[in-house]
Amino acid sequence: MINVLQSMLDRRKLVKGGVAAGAVLALNPLWTPPGAFAQDEPDLPSDASDMDALIAGAQAENKIVSYGMPDYWANLGLMWETFMSKYDIAEHEDADLSSAQEIAKFLAEAENPIADIGDIGIQFAPTAIQLGVCAPFKNDTWDQIPDWAKHPDGLWAVQYYGNLVFMVNTDLVDPVPTSFASLLEPAYANSVSISDPAGAAQGNFTVFAAAFANGGDEANVQPGLDYFKNLVEVGNLKPTSPDLAQFQKGETVIGILWDYLALEFRDQLEGQVNLEIVVPEDASIAGPYASIINKWAPHPHAARLMRNFILSPEGQTIYAGGYATPILPDVEIPEEVAAKRPPAGAFASVRTIEDWNLGFVAFQQIANDWGPYVLGQ
Amino acid sequence: MTQQSLSPSSQPITLAPHDPITLDRVRRPRAPRWLSALPLPLLPFLIFCVLLEIVPVIVLIRDSLRVQGLGAFTFANYQVIADPLFARALGNSILISLGTAVLGAVVGGLVAAAIVSGSERGRRLSLGLVAVTSNFGGIPLSFAFIALLGTNGFITLLLRESFGVRLYPGTFSLYSWTGLTMVYFYFQLPLMILIFTPAIARLKPVWREAAATLGAPDWYYWWRVGLRVMAAPFIAALALLFANALGAYATAYALVGGNLNILPIQIGRYIEGDLNYDPGKASALSLILAVFMAVGISIAYTLTQRSQKWLS
Amino acid sequence: MAVLARQPAGARRWGQIVRAVLIAAVVLYLVLPLFSTVLFSLATAWSKTVLPEGYTLNAYRESFADPQIVRGIQRSLTATLATLLVGLALVVPALLYVHLRAPHFKRWLEFLAIVPWALPGVVLALAVIRTYISPYNVSRPAVLVLTYTLVSLPFMFRAIDAALSAVDLRTLVEAAQTLGAGWGEIGRRVILPNIAAGMLSASLLVAALASGEYVIARLLGGTGWKTFALYQAEAQFTDGRVAAALAVLGFGFTWVVSMALIAVAGRRGQAGPVMNK
Numbered sequence: 001m002i003n004v005l006q007s008m009l010d011r012r013k014l015v016k017g018g019v020a021a022g023a024v025l026a027l028n029p030l031w032t033p034p035g036a037f038a039q040d041e042p043d044l045p046s047d048a049s050d051m052d053a054l055i056a057g058a059q060a061e062n063k064i065v066s067y068g069m070p071d072y073w074a075n076l077g078l079m080w081e082t083f084m085s086k087y088d089i090a091e092h093e094d095a096d097l098s099s100a101q102e103i104a105k106f107l108a109e110a111e112n113p114i115a116d117i118g119d120i121g122i123q124f125a126p127t128a129i130q131l132g133v134c135a136p137f138k139n140d141t142w143d144q145i146p147d148w149a150k151h152p153d154g155l156w157a158v159q160y161y162g163n164l165v166f167m168v169n170t171d172l173v174d175p176v177p178t179s180f181a182s183l184l185e186p187a188y189a190n191s192v193s194i195s196d197p198a199g200a201a202q203g204n205f206t207v208f209a210a211a212f213a214n215g216g217d218e219a220n221v222q223p224g225l226d227y228f229k230n231l232v233e234v235g236n237l238k239p240t241s242p243d244l245a246q247f248q249k250g251e252t253v254i255g256i257l258w259d260y261l262a263l264e265f266r267d268q269l270e271g272q273v274n275l276e277i278v279v280p281e282d283a284s285i286a287g288p289y290a291s292i293i294n295k296w297a298p299h300p301h302a303a304r305l306m307r308n309f310i311l312s313p314e315g316q317t318i319y320a321g322g323y324a325t326p327i328l329p330d331v332e333i334p335e336e337v338a339a340k341r342p343p344a345g346a347f348a349s350v351r352t353i354e355d356w357n358l359g360f361v362a363f364q365q366i367a368n369d370w371g372p373y374v375l376g377q
Numbered sequence: 378m379t380q381q382s383l384s385p386s387s388q389p390i391t392l393a394p395h396d397p398i399t400l401d402r403v404r405r406p407r408a409p410r411w412l413s414a415l416p417l418p419l420l421p422f423l424i425f426c427v428l429l430e431i432v433p434v435i436v437l438i439r440d441s442l443r444v445q446g447l448g449a450f451t452f453a454n455y456q457v458i459a460d461p462l463f464a465r466a467l468g469n470s471i472l473i474s475l476g477t478a479v480l481g482a483v484v485g486g487l488v489a490a491a492i493v494s495g496s497e498r499g500r501r502l503s504l505g506l507v508a509v510t511s512n513f514g515g516i517p518l519s520f521a522f523i524a525l526l527g528t529n530g531f532i533t534l535l536l537r538e539s540f541g542v543r544l545y546p547g548t549f550s551l552y553s554w555t556g557l558t559m560v561y562f563y564f565q566l567p568l569m570i571l572i573f574t575p576a577i578a579r580l581k582p583v584w585r586e587a588a589a590t591l592g593a594p595d596w597y598y599w600w601r602v603g604l605r606v607m608a609a610p611f612i613a614a615l616a617l618l619f620a621n622a623l624g625a626y627a628t629a630y631a632l633v634g635g636n637l638n639i640l641p642i643q644i645g646r647y648i649e650g651d652l653n654y655d656p657g658k659a660s661a662l663s664l665i666l667a668v669f670m671a672v673g674i675s676i677a678y679t680l681t682q683r684s685q686k687w688l689s
Numbered sequence: 690m691a692v693l694a695r696q697p698a699g700a701r702r703w704g705q706i707v708r709a710v711l712i713a714a715v716v717l718y719l720v721l722p723l724f725s726t727v728l729f730s731l732a733t734a735w736s737k738t739v740l741p742e743g744y745t746l747n748a749y750r751e752s753f754a755d756p757q758i759v760r761g762i763q764r765s766l767t768a769t770l771a772t773l774l775v776g777l778a779l780v781v782p783a784l785l786y787v788h789l790r791a792p793h794f795k796r797w798l799e800f801l802a803i804v805p806w807a808l809p810g811v812v813l814a815l816a817v818i819r820t821y822i823s824p825y826n827v828s829r830p831a832v833l834v835l836t837y838t839l840v841s842l843p844f845m846f847r848a849i850d851a852a853l854s855a856v857d858l859r860t861l862v863e864a865a866q867t868l869g870a871g872w873g874e875i876g877r878r879v880i881l882p883n884i885a886a887g888m889l890s891a892s893l894l895v896a897a898l899a900s901g902e903y904v905i906a907r908l909l910g911g912t913g914w915k916t917f918a919l920y921q922a923e924a925q926f927t928d929g930r931v932a933a934a935l936a937v938l939g940f941g942f943t944w945v946v947s948m949a950l951i952a953v954a955g956r957r958g959q960a961g962p963v964m965n966k
Contacts, residue, residue: 072923100654108447121651171737172529190528190546196635199642201651239552239636240527245520245929249729250529250736268928272734367652370635372462377638416791418782419798425779426801429839433816434808440819488715491708501951503712504893508947509940510719511897515904516922517936520929521722524729531725534739563722566715571897575848575890579855595704617806617843624809627903644811648908656819663812670807678803 044300046154048140048308055087057301063091064302067102067118070094074160074260075322082318083309089302099124099201106133106294113296116303121201122149122288123363125156126356135293135300139308144328148354149288159310160324161288162258163350164202164209165342166278167242167265169253177254179282180213180227184234192231193240193252197370202242205287206256207366212351213283218358221366229374247273258287260323263340279346286352288327437660446656454661463643463662470640471669473554474622477561482615484562485569486577486607492570493578504574511567519631522560526551552633560632561625565618572617576610609681616677620670640666723940730933748934758920758935765917768830769899772837773892776845779838784849785880788858802846805839813840814908822909830914833906837899844894852887889950896946901939 045054058064071077071094080092097105099120106115110133120128128134129151136154149158168176173191177183183192195203211217211224231237240246242255244265250273255262259277266275291310293303309315316326320333323341333341353359371377440446441454457463492503513521525531528545536542550556580603588598626641635642640662646652647659730748732741752758780802787795805813817836822829858880865875903918915923917935924932 072926098649098651098654100651101649104654104656169736196646198635199646199650199652204652235546238528239633240523241634243926245925245932246523248736248929249520249524249527251523251527273736363652367650371638375636375638377462377465416786416794418786419794422779422783422798422801425835425838426804429817429835430801430804433813433820434804436820437812437816446819484711484715487711491712501948504951505944505948506716506719508893508897509943510723511894512901512939512943513722513936514901515918516925517726517901517932517939518722520729520925520932521726521936524725524735525721529736531728531739532721538739563718567719568894571890571894572844572847575851575886579851613847620806620809624811626809626811641809641811644809648811648815656815659815660819663809663815666809667807667812670809674803674806 044135045304046136047138047142048304051140051308054301054305054308058087058089058299058305061299061302062089063093064089064117064299064306065115066092066094066306067105067115068095068097068099069117069119070096073322074324075318078321079310079315079318082314083306086309087305100127102292103128103131103133106292106296107131110296113294113298115294116297116299117294117306118292119159119289120156120292122158122290123201123356123360125151125290125292126360128292129155133292133295135295135297135303137293137304137307139311141311141313141328144330145311146327146329148352149290149327156290156292157307157311158288158327159291159307160316160319160326161286162260162324163279163286163347164205164256164284165259165262166280167247167255167257167262168276168278169247169250170274170276172250172253176276176278178278179280180210181282183236183254184231186234188236188254190235190238191254192236192256193238193242193246193254194256195241197228197374198367201287202257204363204366205285207370208353208362209256209280209283209285209351211362212285213280218353218355218362221362225366225369225374228370232374244268247275259325259341263323267340277342279342279349281349284347284350286325286350288352437664440656441660441664443657446660448657451657454657455665457658457661458665462638463640466638466640466643467665467669469638470623470666473558473561473639474619477558477565477622478615478618480558480562481565481569481618482573482611485566486573486611486614488566489570489573489577492574503570507567507570510563511571513567514564515627516631518563519560519628522551522556522563522632526556526559552636554637557629557632557637560628561622564625564628565622568621569614569618572614573610576614577607580606612677612680616674619673623666623670726933726936726940730930730937732930748928748930749938751928751931752934752938757915758917761915761917761920762938764830764914765900768834768837768916769896771834772841772899773895775834775838776841776891776895777888780842780845780849781884784846784853785858788853789862799846799850802842806843810840810902810904811908814905818908829909833909833914833916836905836909837895837902840902840905841891841895841898844898845891848891848894849884849887852884856883858883889953892950893947896943900943 048054069076069080071080083089084092095115097118102115102118102120103124106113106118106128109115134151134155136151138154139157142150142154142157145157151157166177170176173188175187177185177188182188194206197203197207207224207228208221209224210227211221214223214227216223228237238252240252242252242257246252247255247265248269259279262275262277266277269275291307293300293307297303310319311328313328313331316328316331317334320326320331320337323337326333442450442452444451444453458467488503492500495503523530526533526544526549528551530551533544536544542548544550551559584598584602584606588602589595593601624641626645629637629639630642630645635646644659644662644666647655647662728741729735731744731746733743733745735741783798787798808816813836817832821832861879861883862875865879870878901918902916903922906916906918907922917939921932921935921939924935
């Protein structure tokens with residue numbers, strides 16, 4: 001990690017490339033992270049060994065504030081409802097923020113904290129650690145979480161992930177494309193829509209997946225950028241977004257998006273548009289989201305209890321009900337959900353990024369080169 | 378209007394000049410000297426401007442000079458503009474804003490003139506339509522255009538199925554500069570009509586009558602009097618439309634995402650993006666954008682000062 | 690009407706034709722996107738045909754059945770009304786003072802009122818967030834209203850200043866005082882009728898700006914105080930037809946309010962620039 005951060009301090013890179021929030025700050029001598037002097041309260045639990053104390057503490061706080069965990073996202077509405085009634089917590093508030101904003105706000109509000117818990121794209125986990133905004137907590141299923149998906153000291157843990165899929169409007173597209181390679185065919189002229197790789201994680205992961213499909217990896221995403229440059233040149237990239245309304249109007253006909261969104265859109269549009277969901281054969285990618293607990297959380301017990309609930313089999317099943325893929329290995333997926341998902345075998349092409357030191361740099365490269373290199377802006 | 382009710386012939390009222398200071402002394406209740414010296418009615422306005430204009434702008438300048446908007450002092454944020462991507466974004470933004478401002482001002486100005494000279498009923502209906510459409514912007518507006526002129530839109534399909542005309546691919550694309558111009562024009566036009574109708578309504582009918590009495594044809598009146606009098610409010614409106622388009626963000630992002638390179642989208646990525654969150658660079662780019670707006674507005678302001686006297 | 694009689698009849702008719710064509714084209718341009726929005730809000734399915742495959746009022750039923758959306762509408766109305774009142778309370782006294790007593794201040798006020806033009810919405814929201822919300826976490830709705838007031842300040846200021854500049858207010862007030870009128874009467878019978886039209890066009894612009902504003906509301910209000918426009922944007926992710934239905938409701942509401950405002954201003958003695966012949 002350190003060498004990555006040091007390379008970012010290189011002035012030229014600093015100017016040219018966007019550096020994720022705080023990666024620079026952490027090493028900046030004129031700026032001391034609040035974590036350096038604000039100590040954790042010693043009596044806060046760092047694991048779930050004493051559940052009674054945790055529940056009692058959370059009930060005394062009787063409130064929880066989250067960032068980036070809105071009701072409409074991945075079945076979180078049901079998640080909050082179940083959590084609050086199960087443990088008798090009266091109040092919940094959420095502010096819908098991007099990952100970087102969550103971390104920046106945890107930090108900015110250290111003196112006057114508001115939020116307790118957040119949900120960030122895993123690519124921001126190193127930044128959150130560097131800035132020292134996370135409190136450690138290992139929930140009671142900690143050992144079942146794969147090693148790549150958790151911080152050794154419990155500072156963050158992946159709670160669910162999505163798989164990148166194609167969603168195809170079969171009323172207007174025939175045949176259905178099955179791989180990144182097939183999207184280049186003339187049949188798909190002006191038909192392929194993705195999110196903005198320079199502004200949205202979903203779009204950035206799309207380019208990453210294309211890199212995997214074309215022989216690249218974490219250390220080399222150039223094949224993904226080359227692939228999209230080619231897709232633009234043959235005229236197959238369409239500048240609409242893979243959002244619900246665009247599918248609904250028949251404007252977006254092939255969209256590349258997370259499977260949990262695709263499955264939900266298809267449910268919503270049943271009877272209006274015929275949609276088919278395909279996991280690309282040559283490569284897909286997992287997009288994990290990690291739970292972080294604010295080090296200065298005003299309701300620290302409630303925050304820990306919530307993480308414990310989310311990572312329990314019950315919480316994981318709720319995520320699965322929202323079409324997210326649970327991080328715990330043996331979670332029971334509700335039958336009606338399993339029936340709608342592509343067959344389990346189709347997900348064999350899904351790759352995970354395991355080295356986020358490299359992944360982080362690749363992410364930046366995609367964001368910075370998308371406009372000038374791929375679109376020629 | 379009071380002036381008219383006092384003087385039906387539209388002649389200026391002539392009153393014996395008197396000393397307003399004497400009048401003040403008679404009318405105003407006595408107050409301590411320091412209190413009466415204070416321009417009390419101005420205070421709320423001034424306090425508001427300090428709190429919401431001056432302080433935030435100073436904070437913005439401060440942030441633009443710090444790493445990530447909260448770190449150590451740096452000028453690096455401003456060097457972003459040396460990057461061709463951002464320089465071109467600025468150029469594109471200025472071009473489309475100026476283009477749609479001129480287009481909107483000319484067409485909107487003509488429409489305003491037509492509305493003013495039309496019937497009372499027509500005027501009410503048109504102002505209603507203008508009020509409704511001026512409220513139409515952002516994501517819903519972009520989506521309305523997609524439903525009309527997208528690859529699968531109403532007009533696109535109508536032309537293809539009834540007339541055999543294919544807009545896509547090649548002939549037209551909504552997701553191009555042409556398309557973006559059309560959508561910008563849509564929000565510029567009602568704004569122009571709304572701000573220009575009052576100005577054009579103030580053209581005094583007497584002037585036109587006088588010109589006609591002297592035998593001047595209509596075009597001559599417009600050329601020598603109308604256009605000159607209207608120049609100031611027209612330029613002011615033009616500046617407003619320019620600023621309006623230069624800052625447009627939601628509409629553009631909803632239509633083309635990141636596919637066209639304009640500055641508000643680049644700023645938006647630094648504020649809201651999943652990837653390049655950087656309030657420092659966002660502040661610097663914002664201030665650069667603000668400087669260009671300020672230049673445009675100062676030019677307009679200087680120009681308007683010249684013909685202002687016509688309307689008083 | 691002697692003016693028109695003097696012109697050659699041919700030129701006059703030609704002018705009328707040009708005007709009719711211009712108006713028709715503009716009306717068509719303005720109405721078509723409204724039309725497509727209305728169609729989509731009523732569609733059962735509309736993804737491959739020229740016109741929707743069928744029609745239903747479901748999207749409207751859903752909108753009204755959702756208490757959150759109703760709350761969003763209430764919030765937007767509150768914000769719009771508050772913006773209007775705060776704006777008038779700031780601008781009217783200041784401009785009256787300047788016109789009546791201290792014309793030399795006008796240049797300065799004008800400058801202050803122009804500043805917000807130079808700052809795009811994204812920028813303003815960012816500046817206000819970093820000044821007040823990040824460090825102090827002050828009330829978001831209040832800051833939202835103040836920011837809308839700021840954004841609409843140029844409109845407000847210009848419209849009312851134009852109305853006041855159109856008459857020689859100082860002379861009128863002095864005349865009224867000479868005739869023995871008190872300040873209450875002067876306010877009601879001299880000042881108000883003269884600025885009513887300016888207030889009307891300012892109000893229409895402010896209402897247009899505040900009731901459907903999205904970027905600032907999203908950045909400033911966050912999810913704690915979601916306005917109508919935010920729910921509308923969210924509906925884009927659950928059902929585009931509901932988003933369209935909300936837009937149509939917005940049109941209807943604006944239409945009613947603006948017609949009411951125009952009627953009110955019209956009754957005030959045909960006063961002011963907008964309704965003036």
